[in-house]
Amino acid sequence: MTEAQLTTDQNHLLTIQDSSLDTGKTYRHTLSWLQIDEPNCIFPALHKKEVKLIQSKNLGETMGVFAIFERKAFQSIQLSTDFFRLATEHFIAFDEETGERYAFLPYFPTKEVNTLNDKLKKLDIQISFSTTTKGVITKWLLLPDLPADASLEQDLSHLYALTLLYWKFEAKWESLNSMKIQIPIFWSYLSLQSIFEAIISRLQKQWIYLSASLNTQNGKSTFQISSSDRELLQIFAKWHSNIQHYSSITKRSQTDEAIDKLKNFLSSNHVENWWEIKQTLSTWTIKLLVK
Numbered sequence: 001m002t003e004a005q006l007t008t009d010q011n012h013l014l015t016i017q018d019s020s021l022d023t024g025k026t027y028r029h030t031l032s033w034l035q036i037d038e039p040n041c042i043f044p045a046l047h048k049k050e051v052k053l054i055q056s057k058n059l060g061e062t063m064g065v066f067a068i069f070e071r072k073a074f075q076s077i078q079l080s081t082d083f084f085r086l087a088t089e090h091f092i093a094f095d096e097e098t099g100e101r102y103a104f105l106p107y108f109p110t111k112e113v114n115t116l117n118d119k120l121k122k123l124d125i126q127i128s129f130s131t132t133t134k135g136v137i138t139k140w141l142l143l144p145d146l147p148a149d150a151s152l153e154q155d156l157s158h159l160y161a162l163t164l165l166y167w168k169f170e171a172k173w174e175s176l177n178s179m180k181i182q183i184p185i186f187w188s189y190l191s192l193q194s195i196f197e198a199i200i201s202r203l204q205k206q207w208i209y210l211s212a213s214l215n216t217q218n219g220k221s222t223f224q225i226s227s228s229d230r231e232l233l234q235i236f237a238k239w240h241s242n243i244q245h246y247s248s249i250t251k252r253s254q255t256d257e258a259i260d261k262l263k264n265f266l267s268s269n270h271v272e273n274w275w276e277i278k279q280t281l282s283t284w285t286i287k288l289l290v291k
Contacts, residue, residue, distance in 0.1 A: 182224050
């Protein structure tokens with residue numbers, strides 16, 4: 001192989017491609033949420049806190065590779081209160097006594113209703129919930145039609161609301177690590193899965209990383225969504241600042257440190273176009289995908 005030259009492949013991954021690497025086989029890897037199949041190549045990979053050149057056939061668990069997206073990082077995005085409220089109205093029922101429709105939060109702990117209402121007030125969301133014999137409900141409804149498509153701002157607002165309603169942020173001290181959502185789905189509401197999957201798909205096309213699964217246990221189904229994506233968490237942390245302050249995003253700090261190590265590696269090794277790649281790393285959105 002001649003002097004190495006780095007390029008991005010069809011999956012936006014930083015690689016060295018050369019015919020001398022061909023093994024006649026295709027290698028499959030799942031990197032964060034992204035599944036790839038491609039012939040053997042070389043990745044600049046983060047392994048045991050060091051950047052090393054690792055052939056695809058040898059890429060192992062916990063190793064991280066670099067993805068480059070030619071766009072600026074998403075930062076200043078406004079919370080859509082309408083799409084936030086859309087997330088509160090996925091479970092609609094009819095009160096036969098009053099003839100009114102209401103939205104309910106299945107399995108929501110009643111002891112946390114006041115805390116939820118306080119959060120909604122701090123976010124300036126014009127809605128509140130109460131505890132009744134029918135569960136935790138609200139009659140403050142917009143009843144919008146579910147959109148066939150949505151913008152980045154709208155999908156993120158929807159997802160942020162689901163995080164507040166159906167589980168939590170995970171943090172250590174003031175460093176935000178991840179978000180996790182667990183939504184119970186049942187009966188006619190099983191169709192909600194396709195709505196959530198469409199949101200995830202649209203965000204993944206924008207290179208926002210999320211993973212999802214449907215878990216069924218003892219006859220109960222739960223749709224789970226999780227993410228430690230640096231851009232998503234940075235946006236959510238900003239929206240959440242009136243409720244709780246996070247001083248840093250764990251994945252952002254880890255990725256920035258990895259990028260610095262990659263730049264140093266490029267400078268000290270025989271990479272033909274190292275200066276061009278260093279400029280790219282300083283210009284565009286970089287994410288570290290871990291196997």
